[in-house]
Amino acid sequence: MDNAAFSFSATAFANLWLCQTNHIVQKETISLQLRHDNQQDGVVLEGRTELNSFRYALAQPACEHHLAFFDSVMTHPKQIIETKQALAICQLANTCTPFSVFEVNKDSNRVQIERDNDIIPFALPKGMNIDIDMALTPEAKLSLESIAQTTQSETLSVYIDDEQAMFSDGEQVYCHSLAPLRAYRERQQQHFELEAKVVIDILEFKAERDNFQKIEEIKKPTKPYFTSALRVCISRA
Incomplete structure (x- = not known):
């Protein structure tokens, strides 16, 4: 055979295969024949269905994408x-x-x-x-x-x-x-740093502070500092 690589219509091949149901179920041998047709200048796939009808398909040029995929499947x-x-x-x-x-x-x-x-x-x-x-x-x-x-x-x-x-x-x-x-x-591979802002009510914060300052064991700060927002930085891998 001059052509070492060729392809057949998937639809034609599948149609021939589907007509072999009984042979497949009974695990019988399914015979297909490949021959070179000089008149049509190509390879022909021939076979008979389980009803003894004749089917054939003329080969097409090999698809490079298919060959690359086949090589990938076989070598990986x-x-x-x-x-x-x-x-x-x-x-x-x-x-x-x-x-x-x-x-x-x-x-x-x-x-x-x-x-x-x-x-x-x-x-x-x-x-x-x-x-x-x-x-x-x-x-x-x-x-x-x-x-x-x-x-x-x-x-x-x-x-x-x-x-x-x-x-x-x-x-x-x-x-x-x-x-x-x-x-x-x-x-x-990345490490993320997540920043979140916590906003508090300054009046409620002051009220809480004043309440705690009434406890004698807690030392009153000399220079209290207040803020309307706290910024929290959380790191995670």
């Missing part, structure tokens, strides 16, 4: 997680909505979410253990939940970095951008 190191554990993580994330980022850490056994630009940490539920670290956006969580609910596989492969998340059961692959994680990581 992946971690394995039990499907039931993935479902448990998704169920926990559902109890934390709304959030822009949901993160679980296996070493600290803690969960951390970002909501309204505020980072909120809390402990994992008692008795829940996780095998991998995972940071998800709401969209990535939905994909993980979907594949975990529909797959027949007992395990899923997971790849997550600060750019993207990929989940696969060996037959289907879900991929999501995790661009919001970059801003989330930056906020984790």
